Amino acid sequence: MLNYKVARIQExxxxxxxxxxxxxxxxxDALDGFLQADHGAIPxxxxxxxxxxxxxxxxxxxxxxxxxxxxAATFSSLGTSAFFLNxxxxxxxxxxxxxxxNVVLLFSNSGSTEEIMRILPILKARKCRLIGVIGRAESPLAHVVEHCILMDIAGEADHIGMAPTSSTTLQMAIGDALAVAVSRARGFTREDFLRHHPAGLLGRHMIPIRHLMHKGADLPTVGADASVAEMIAVISAGRMGAAxxxxxxxxxxxxxxxGDVRRLxxxxxxxxxxxxxxxxxxxxIVAPDSAVVADVLLLLQDAGRPLSVVxxxxxxxxxxGMIQSYGLLRP
Structure with missing residues (x-):
């Protein structure tokens, strides 16, 4: 009896x-099908x-x-100002x-969405440039937009074939691809991206290291002619594990x-x-005083060995100044 229940659970x-x-x-399959099709409207x-x-x-x-x-959020994140309109x-x-x-990017699987059709004459009257991500080639919207990016999917992915699943996945992928392609065309860089994200971990990457480094009287420094005993005293006083x-x-x-001191x-x-x-x-390995946190993180990554200070x-x-690597991403 127990084996039967286990088998049913496994089944x-x-x-x-x-x-x-x-x-x-x-x-x-929806993504693969789209990739294999010819989409002359995309360029x-x-x-x-x-x-x-x-x-x-x-x-x-x-x-x-x-x-x-x-x-819209992806476009803005990648340097192209955009907003959503319901x-x-x-x-x-x-x-x-x-x-x-205005350039208007329309998303409609049916291509005959009533709410969009209602405002279409106003968009046309304002001479808006219309790009459609549309699921039906013979739909009203497909014939009206200036550039139609057609989604030709076999059906939705749910068991009753009605819930927006494959269609919205493909819409999302097309939107992401457009945003990235436009960003690349505009020469948008990694540094630009980080400047658009001032909050959280991404934002911290763009903090100038001059705001985080130890400097002035806090710097553990010593001359080359100083004895090792003097140098050890400087390291101890500086509490950075280095001089x-x-x-x-x-x-x-x-x-x-x-580590140099211990080995000596x-x-x-x-x-x-x-x-x-x-x-x-x-x-x-040193960092220029114009660097930001992201630059120092790249230096640490390329060093090929652990670095406690830079x-x-x-x-x-x-x-x-001097930067302690463990504190770079600390809140």
Whole structure:
């Protein structure tokens, strides 16, 4: 009896996994089918959007409206100003946000959405440039828009073939692809992206390191002629696990970290007789004083070894600060 119950549970589990995978497979097929088709409207649509200085209007309603809202956010995130307009609310005053000759990106699987059709004459009267992401080639919208990106899917992915699933997945992918293609056409960079995200972890990447580095009296510095014993005292007082070795003009000569000190002590050398310049590492990895956190993170990544600190120098190679790597992304 127990074995029978276990078998039934396993059977139900396998069935549910199959249902789950069927949906993913259907949505994958929709994407594959779109990729294999010829879409001559896409280059013109990308060029039209990339040339715009005014915000792009992403228009839709229902599930397609939710997609349009997300696509508008993706455009804005990637450097192309955009906003979402709900087709139903547009007919009740929100059309005031649409200016003459705005580019309007319409999302409609049926291509005959009543709320969109109702405001279409006004969009045309304002000479808006219309791009449609539409599911039916023979629909009214497909014949009216300037550029029609056609979605030809076999059906939705749900078991009754009615819930927006494959269609909205494809709409989302097309919207993302348009946003990325336009961003690339405009020369949008990683640095631009980070500047658009001042909050959270992404925002912290753009903080200038001069705001985070230790500087002035807090810098653990020592001359090359100082004894190792003096250098150890500087490291202990600085509490950064390292000391920067500088010349009389403040130029960085080298770096000594805790590990260097431990290895020296283990070798049983006289720490009062050896000069700091004899044990320092010359040519350490440094950051320019104009760097932001993202730049230092790249330096750490490319170093190929753990770095606890990174000295910061100006154009003349003078030491102006020191960054502790563990604190770079700390809130």
């Amino acid at each position: 139900r589990g396998e069935r549910e996994i199959r249902w789950f995978r069927d949906v993913l497979a259907a949505e994958r 013109a649509a990308v060029s039209l959007i990339a040339a715009q200085e005014r915000p792009i209007v992403c228009l839709g309603i229902g599930k397609s409206g939710l997609v349009a809202a997300k696509v 087709a139903a609310e547009a007919a009740h005053g929100d059309l005031g946000a649409v200016q003459t000759e 920067c070795v500088i010349d009389s003009a403040g130029r960085l000569l080298g770096l000594v970290v805790d 002590i283990e070798s049983r050398h006289d720490i009062y007789a050896i000069r700091t310049g004899d044990v320092m590492k010359t040519g350490p 000295p910061v120098v100006d154009r003349e190679g003078r030491l102006v």
